Amino acid sequence: MKKLFIILLAAFTAVLFASCGEEEKPAPKNDSVVIQITSREAGGIDDEVKIKEEAVVVKSKKSTQATEPEDSTEPTTAKKKKKKKNTTLSNLPTQGDVNPNPPAQVTTAPNGSFSDADLKFCYKNSYICLDDSIDKAEKILGDDIGADEFSKNKTSYDFDGVTIITYQSGDDEKIEQITVTDDTIVTKKGVKVGMYGTQLRTVYGVPTKKSETAYEYSKGNMSLTFNLQNNVIASYTYNLKH
Secondary structure, three states: OHHHHHHHHHHHHHHHHHHHHOOOOOOOOOEEEEEEEEEEOOOOOOOOOEEEEEEEEEEOOOOOOOOOOOOOOOOOOOOOOOOOOOOOOOOOOOOOOOOOOOOOOOOOOOOOOOOHHHHOEEEOOEEEOOOOEHHHHHHHHOOOOEEEOOOOOEEEEEEOOEEEEEEEEOOEEEEEEEEEOOOOOOOOOOOOOOOEHHHHHHHHOOOOEEOOOEEEEEEOOEEEEEEEEOOEEEEEEEEEOO
8 A cells, every 4th residue: 555655656746747847838818727637547556557637628708798999989970961952043034946925916927127116115005216205204104213314414214124214405305215124015016025036037027236145126326126145035225326
């Protein structure tokens, strides 16, 4: 029995020195190492004691909890941009096949003509002519809504949709210019503001002068000019040249 104890003690000492001589290896992170020594089959005195060194590695379970990000600020939601609606800058129509403001009654032939009668300004079945007195115009148009004497012998009178410029002739104040901007007032042949400039040739024939912004029809020292914007009549003017 004493001999068996000595053998066991020597074996344990040898194992102890062997384990100390080896370089200690670092254990894996979050893992544990268990050294298990078992002795079996000690049947007699001369029997060898089998010593088994067994390393059991117990792996730790990974945490299922997600780590928080360093920046814990909440994400901002992107705002949707509203589309802007397109808006029109003018009520005037553009060039096209359909005329939103057809002439009232055009009784002329396809290739029209211009005469002295077309130089009369028609207002509610009454006529105002160039070189008439301002008193006659006020009887037809009513009282003016504003007057401005912009030079020594010329005055501008504003009515509803109509502007008249007069000049001084002795003691009389006579009409030199009439400009119409109201689309409800039509000429003697039915032309008005808002119609296409291309229709003027049909009504009045070939203009005396023509440009991209105006059609002018003249007779002697008087004229009727249609002012255009994008080939649409924006206003028309009766004018007396001295």
